[in-house]
Amino acid sequence: MHWFLFVFYALFACGGALAVVLSQNIVRMAFYLVVSLGATAALFFLLDADFVGATQLLIYVGGTVVLLIFGVMLTSSSPLSSIKNTPAEILQGAVVGLAFLTLLISTVLSVKWATVPEMAAHTGVAGPGVSASQGFNPVQEGNTSRSIGSALLGLRFDRDLAQPGSSVEMSNDPVSAPGSDEQLPVEHSHSAQRSAASESLSTGYLLPFEIISVHLLVVLIGASYLARAKRSEMASPASVGPASR
Amino acid sequence: MISPILAKTLSDGLVDFSQTLRECSLFGWIFSSFPPLSSSGALLLAAVIHTALVGLFFGLPAFVFIWAERKVAGRIQDRLGPTRTGGRFGWLQSLADGIKLIQKEDLAPDAADHMLFRISPYIVVAAAFSAFIFIPFSDGWTAVSMDIGLFVALAVLSLEVLGIVLAGYASASKWSLFGGMREAAQMVSYEVPLGITAVIPVVIAGTMNLNDIVTIQSGGFWNWLVLHDPFAFLAFFVFFTVTLASNKRAPFDLAEAESELVGGFHTEYSGMRWSFFFLAEYAAMFFVSMLAILLFLGGWWTGIPAIDQALVAVSHGSDAFQYLSRILGMLILLTKSGLMVFVQIWIRWTLPRLRIDQVMTTCLKYLVPISCFLFLGVVSWPFLMLSMTGKTSWGTPIGERVPASAQLMEQTASEDQKTGKQTGKQTGTTVISSRAADLRTVNVQHGEKR
Numbered sequence: 001m002h003w004f005l006f007v008f009y010a011l012f013a014c015g016g017a018l019a020v021v022l023s024q025n026i027v028r029m030a031f032y033l034v035v036s037l038g039a040t041a042a043l044f045f046l047l048d049a050d051f052v053g054a055t056q057l058l059i060y061v062g063g064t065v066v067l068l069i070f071g072v073m074l075t076s077s078s079p080l081s082s083i084k085n086t087p088a089e090i091l092q093g094a095v096v097g098l099a100f101l102t103l104l105i106s107t108v109l110s111v112k113w114a115t116v117p118e119m120a121a122h123t124g125v126a127g128p129g130v131s132a133s134q135g136f137n138p139v140q141e142g143n144t145s146r147s148i149g150s151a152l153l154g155l156r157f158d159r160d161l162a163q164p165g166s167s168v169e170m171s172n173d174p175v176s177a178p179g180s181d182e183q184l185p186v187e188h189s190h191s192a193q194r195s196a197a198s199e200s201l202s203t204g205y206l207l208p209f210e211i212i213s214v215h216l217l218v219v220l221i222g223a224s225y226l227a228r229a230k231r232s233e234m235a236s237p238a239s240v241g242p243a244s245r
Numbered sequence: 246m247i248s249p250i251l252a253k254t255l256s257d258g259l260v261d262f263s264q265t266l267r268e269c270s271l272f273g274w275i276f277s278s279f280p281p282l283s284s285s286g287a288l289l290l291a292a293v294i295h296t297a298l299v300g301l302f303f304g305l306p307a308f309v310f311i312w313a314e315r316k317v318a319g320r321i322q323d324r325l326g327p328t329r330t331g332g333r334f335g336w337l338q339s340l341a342d343g344i345k346l347i348q349k350e351d352l353a354p355d356a357a358d359h360m361l362f363r364i365s366p367y368i369v370v371a372a373a374f375s376a377f378i379f380i381p382f383s384d385g386w387t388a389v390s391m392d393i394g395l396f397v398a399l400a401v402l403s404l405e406v407l408g409i410v411l412a413g414y415a416s417a418s419k420w421s422l423f424g425g426m427r428e429a430a431q432m433v434s435y436e437v438p439l440g441i442t443a444v445i446p447v448v449i450a451g452t453m454n455l456n457d458i459v460t461i462q463s464g465g466f467w468n469w470l471v472l473h474d475p476f477a478f479l480a481f482f483v484f485f486t487v488t489l490a491s492n493k494r495a496p497f498d499l500a501e502a503e504s505e506l507v508g509g510f511h512t513e514y515s516g517m518r519w520s521f522f523f524l525a526e527y528a529a530m531f532f533v534s535m536l537a538i539l540l541f542l543g544g545w546w547t548g549i550p551a552i553d554q555a556l557v558a559v560s561h562g563s564d565a566f567q568y569l570s571r572i573l574g575m576l577i578l579l580t581k582s583g584l585m586v587f588v589q590i591w592i593r594w595t596l597p598r599l600r601i602d603q604v605m606t607t608c609l610k611y612l613v614p615i616s617c618f619l620f621l622g623v624v625s626w627p628f629l630m631l632s633m634t635g636k637t638s639w640g641t642p643i644g645e646r647v648p649a650s651a652q653l654m655e656q657t658a659s660e661d662q663k664t665g666k667q668t669g670k671q672t673g674t675t676v677i678s679s680r681a682a683d684l685r686t687v688n689v690q691h692g693e694k695r
Contacts, residue, residue: 054397062403070429145393
């Protein structure tokens with residue numbers, strides 16, 4: 001079943017991507033992009049990476065592609081416009097695409113797939129066929145959101161507790177099976193053990209995240225400022241009242 | 246200073262009932278009761294049953310609300326509305342509409358992009374339908390129970406706009422193009438306050454699982470998240486306004502403004518394809534109403550402690566009683582959602598349509614800053630309460646509102662006595678320790694299964 005679904009969605013993802021390249025009509029391209037991205041989101045769900053899959057749907061399919069079509073609607077001169085590529089453009093695109101394809105293939109080939117389940121089990125990250133050793137939901141309900149959220153704040157339950165400094169008290173805990181890293185976040189964040197554990201805590205991704213978001217805000221304000229300046233410049237010679245508000 | 250609050254938040258958020266959910270899941274039941282079925286077969290059968298049930302609750306409310314829209318509109322305009330179809334009150338009007346629409350010719354303009362023109366109504370319907378898959382209709386009655394249920398439901402619902410924009414573009418008509426453009430501009434901006442206000446209950450509850458969000462609202466209407474603090478109270482109204490806009494209901498129905506754009510994005514559609522847009526619209530109305538009820542207004546709880554406690558107590562009796570109490574919970578939820586839909590209809594026939602610039606101003610200049618402010622307020626509320634009263638919320642702490650807790654506490658208490666000495670050393674305050682013990686038992690079961 002899992003295998004069948006994987007092949008099904010993988011075919012849709014690849015077919016959609018091919019159709020994006022081969023199609024001439026921009027909006028149809030956008031539609032095929034939706035197919036491809038949606039199938040990729042489904043693949044994420046199949047891998048139990050539910051948060052990533054939902055984000056893919058919300059941001060790429062629901063957001064970016066809608067904006068893309070919106071842009072085409074605003075700018076296209078004739079309805080249902082299509083684009084014609086010159087041979088030079090095709091060549092450029094092919095070179096860039098092949099370069100990325102080579103990079104991807106070399107990356108895929110460099111992973112030792114035989115050891116992946118073992119590594120996943122060791123770090124506590126759920127992989128295909130590996131049940132997660134953290135989180136409290138069944139795997140198919142997804143238990144990535146709390147791990148992601150706490151990792152953002154710097155609490156890596158999978159990693160911190162595996163370190164010798166923080167697991168002094170945990171090591172003789174009869175509850176945890178030998179060899180597994182599963183521990184309780186509630187205990188971990190408890191104040192008594194926090195002082196011992198806080199030295200080994202990783203810093204988290206909150207600061208980079210905030211920096212990126214502020215950066216995006218700056219870009220947004222800059223873009224709106226540029227667009228605004230142009231409009232008032234164009235409106236001023238004509239001195240149209242309502243346009244230059 | 247932060248760590249006790251963090252611990253509290255974590256212990257609140259990690260309330261877990263998934264173990265029982267899995268034991269009660271349809272797939273598990275089919276797989277264990279019908280041995281000849283393989284795992285895939287059981288999965289397929291469970292999927293078909295889920296889809297059929299969700300389809301029922303996707304189609305039937307839409308059916309009812311189309312009739313209600315006509316009836317309420319008639320009454321508000323001092324008319325009677327439909328009176329004859331189906332005997333009294335015109336209650337079969339939607340069926341008559343449906344039969345009429347099936348008979349119509351399925352037209353597509355010559356200039357249109359035929360593939361996209363034909364496919365876009367299906368995108369709209371599929372998006373609205375799929376969003377229902379993640380909604381709990383009663384305690385544990387959800388087709389796909391997910392940890393990130395709210396997030397994924399909103400993500401799927403946001404695909405609806407794609408179908409509408411594609412329909413507007415592919416019709417190759419000026420009216421449709423305008424409708425599609427307005428819809429795209431409106432939706433892209435209104436998703437921001439929608440997301441921020443939907444996060445507010447998540448911040449309070451500490452989970453995105455819709456079932457858990459409702460579970461912590463048990464025990465009286467003062468525990469509903471809308472009354473959690475003043476910011477959440479205002480957030481509910483912002484959320485409601487934004488959902489009106491995201492469903493392109495009046496006063497935000499610019500995408501199909503009949504008096505300006507003929508029909509907007511659905512100008513060129515006829516017959517069943519046209520009706521798909523409306524099926525999806527009414528289903529989405531119902532969906533966002535259910536979402537508002539689940540997030541802010543107590544979901545399947547009546548809000549009267551005596552009735553709620555009686556329901557919970559009855560549901561612990563036997564399987565049949567549990568089933569009955571779930572059905573009652575579903576009826577409560579559907580009634581509440583129906584009332585919300587009624588308010589939406591009421592607003593549509595009361596308020597005039599906004600202009601497009603007014604719509605954008607409402608969103609970008611008012612709703613986005615307001616929702617950001619409310620979000621900050623909700624985040625800082627526990628600190629404020631803690632500094633003033635020593636508790637993080639009014640009334641019952643969130644972690645203690647779980648109705649099944651009495652039963653679970655007994656279980657965990659007995660299991661604590663068994664393993665007591667070994668695990669006791671890591672316990673802190675009573676709430677956290679019992680919750681942790683609760684989680685530990687679950688974790689042990691997980692460990693044993695592996």
